[in-house]
Amino acid sequence: MGNLSQHLSVETEQFFHLQAALQQVQLRVDPQSAAIFELDAQDDLELNLPAGQGIEILVRNAQGKIQLPLLQLVSPNGIISIGTAVQTLEQLVQQDSVAQRLEYQLQKFKIAQTDLDVVLRVQHTEHVRFHAPEPLSVIVLNTGKNMQVDQQDAIDEVQVMIHKAKAQTEYLPAPLAQPIQEIRISKASAKTYRVKAGQWIQIIDVSGKQCSDFLAFDANALAQGQEIGLDAVATRTVLGHSTPSPGIHSRFYGTDMQALVEVVQDTVGRHDMFLTACSPKFYEDSGYFGHLSCTDNFNRILNPLGLTPKAAWPAINFFYNTQVESCGSISMDEPWSRAGDYILLRAHKDLLCASSACPDDIDPSNGWVPSDIHVRIYAESEQFLRSQLYRTHPEEMPRMTKQSGFHSRIAALTSHLVEYHGYWVADEYHGWGAKAEYLACRERVAMIDLTALRKFEITGPDAESFLQYMLTRNVRKLAIGEIVYSAICLETGGMLDDGTIFRLGENNFRWVCGDEYTGTWLKQKAQQLGYRVSIRHSSDQIHNVAVQGPKSRELLKQLIWTPEHQPNLEQLAWFHFTLGRLGNAQGIPVMVSRTGYTGELGFEVWCHPTHAEQVWDAIWSAGQAFEIAPMGFAALDMLRIEAGLIFAQHEFDAQTNPFEAGIGFTVPLKSKEEDFLGKQAMQNQTAQSRHKLVGLILEQNEAAEHGDLIYVDRYPVGVVTSATNSPLLKKQIALCRVAPQYASAETTLEVGKLDGQKKRLKAKVVNLPFYDPERTRVRA
Secondary structure (H helix, E strand, O other), rough: OHHHHHHHHHHHHHHHHHHHHHEEEEEEEEEEEEOOOOOOOOEEEEOOOOOOEEEEEEEEOOOOOOOHHHEEEEEOOOEEEEEEOOOHHHOOOOOOOOHHHEEEEEHOOOOOHHHHEEEEEEEEOEEEEEEEEEEEEEEEEEOOOOOOOOEEEEEEEEEEEEEEEEEEOOOOOOOOOOOEEEEEOOOOOEEEEEHHHHHHHEEEEEOOOOOOEEEEEEEEHHHHOOOOEHHHHHHHHOOOOOOOOOOOOEEEEEEEOOOEEEEEEEEOOEEOOEOOOOOOOHHHHHHOOOOOOOOHHHHHHHHHHHHOOOOOEEEEEEEEEEEEEEOOOOEEOOOOOOOOHHHHHEEEEOOOEEEEEOOOOOOOOOOOOOOEEEOOOOOOOOOOEEOEOOOOOOOOOOOOOEEOHHHHHOOOOOOOOEEEEEEEOOOOOOOHHHHHHHHHHHOOOEEOOOOOEEEEEOOOOOHHHHHHHHOOOHHHOOOOOEEEEEEEEOOOEEEEEEEEEEEEEEEEEEEOOOOHHHHHHHHHHHHHHHHOOEEEEEEOOOEEEEEOOOOOOHHHHHOOOOOOOOOOOOOOOEEEEEEEEEEEOOOOOEEEOOOOOOOOOOEEEEEEEHHHHHHHHHHHHHHHHHHOOEEEEEHHHHHHHHHHOOOOOOOOOOOOOOOOOOOOOHHOOOOOOOOOOOHHHHHHOOOHHHHHHHHHEOOOOOOOOOEEEEEEEEEEEEEEEEEEOOOOOEEHHHHHHHHHHHHHOOOOOEEOOOOOOEEEEEEEEOOOOOOOOOOOOOOO
16 A cells, blocks of 8 residues: 555646646735846746836846846836936935835845946836846835825835746745755655754745654753753643744743744744654554654654654644644644745754654645755844734735834833734733733823734825725715724625724825725725725834823823914814924924724824834833833723724624624714615614624623623523723623624623533623713713
8 A cells, every 4th residue: 555655646746746836926025125036038027016106127137237128028018218216216315224224135136326327117007017038137126215194105015926937846935144054855854954052944845835844952962961852742831822933922942941942933824733743653554554754754864863763753843734623633734834935943052953854645734745845044143033924815925024113112111022913012011011001091191002003095086985985984074184983894794894094185095904905905996996096005104103091182292293284282183183293393294193992082193114213202201200101902902892992803804794893883874875885785684683792791700702602591692702801890891792682781691611501601781881981081
């Protein structure tokens, strides 16, 4: 049977590699950045630009000489001209952090200042395609000056597609820095390598869907005859987490409970730390006698180094797609990793490491086809940002977790940083903690970085009519300088997102929401429906800090200067914004809105990220007189639940409409006569049949959790969407969505724990919000 499997696996490998061959490579150029693309002979380079945005291009031949004419234009759209790199020079002359980052990229790509005198300029087109008659390096400059908060000319990302003349079966990404070791691990094999403390280990899946088992041993302990290796049980015990990931839960521990390596970047996010490396027993139990295993390979390469052979090596199985089901069983599926995905580790000690390219071809663990693994080692002097990479949509290249402009100030106050929607945010702060931060907001003033909110500039002759159709609110009623909170729904009535729409002019709007994909979806809809509207992603140009609490106005009015034609902080009405400067008429440009997510009087201060540190410092310094506290997301969650404010993937999702999410006030079915997305679906649902969002106060001091079912007798009638311990009520509280028959105040319900039948927590329905029912505080 083993011989038969080997014969079948060859044919299977040929088939799957044919199917997985890379004929098209989807990439991008980030805003205010440069990127280099290596083209083989006869490849095509396709660029998709935001409306009204231009780019600049440099071309090098195989010998490294700049030769613009070598890149042949295929689709003659727009204006392609040769001239000075005006946009790039405008960015460089700013001499700020954005300019410095671009300078670093140009140096990395070996582009001299004189090279910018003559470039290809692409303008007045949204699509252009070039052809490479010979191997070329194409440097795309997606550059331009900063956008200030009162402007809407943001540089958006450029989508790139490389059409390969010859399909590739693997993709090895460019090094993150200059490697000091390059190690290729052929399929169905393993290799050892040594790493010094502080050095970086990048393990790359070059073909996708390939498991790579990883071992690491304390090299100094080995020299003394002690075998101290990675231990999954020790790691889970110390972390309180199933598998390490960049951020708080990032370290792999050894059997001595000391950290050996730390996860710094991860482009996959699903690995295994429950099972051993594949072993002879695994294959024999499956009927494949004599099948090669990772354990065999590890024994072969480690035994000469003095390590005792094992029947099955306990290993970290990178790119291996396992998960623990609610019933406790461990399930497996094909790996999520794609060609070029990687995990980046940093060594905490001098290590002896071993990595495998797993030989398993009898189940989904390698997508049925073993392939190579590539390892790069970088010097300890290099620096790489922590990152959990994510994708806005499945086809795109992964995105790096970002740091906001306030990050340096936040990181100086706490190490409790968690990834939230593609940004590092503070969970809580050293010396304060969630409850103290909560109390500061309720009693005095607190500030929190909310940069992770996504911003989109929506302009053009059809901007108002487009938003009138896309949002549930009546946008036509908005005055310039006014803001309104709205849902944005699918045709089904389910909520895609919620957010606030700012009216900056007659046909000028700024949409601020939670999900980056919302902008992509808006662009698609505008194109499909034929609206003359420009939608630009401006999140990289506008960062914001919320200043919340009863003393927030008193604090900020000392700092914000406003011109005569703009309302000052005393005059600023709820859900309105003003434009001004920090300190005086010559200060940093800022926008201040009277908005927040706490249920308290509060404001948000919006600025360009290059000014973020100065804005933070000014607020923090002036706030000392008011006993200001920094605030993390743990405290924010307590505040927003007490205030009855909803959160994506908790109170709403694509299968929950605004009425069911508790924000029916955002849907004027009767007063908004014009059609809008989701209107018909919501009209088809009778008000009496809708599940309702209500509050629960639990009788016990045991906590409810998101996802717990709500019961009456044996059967569920609802679900807990969010829960917290309320410092205000000194009780456990929850938001929950229940059947309309059980939504009345004072109704007694039970929260089901375990399987819902083994344990129940008694609770009583209350009206929302728990805190300040008349919203007098936020309107103060």
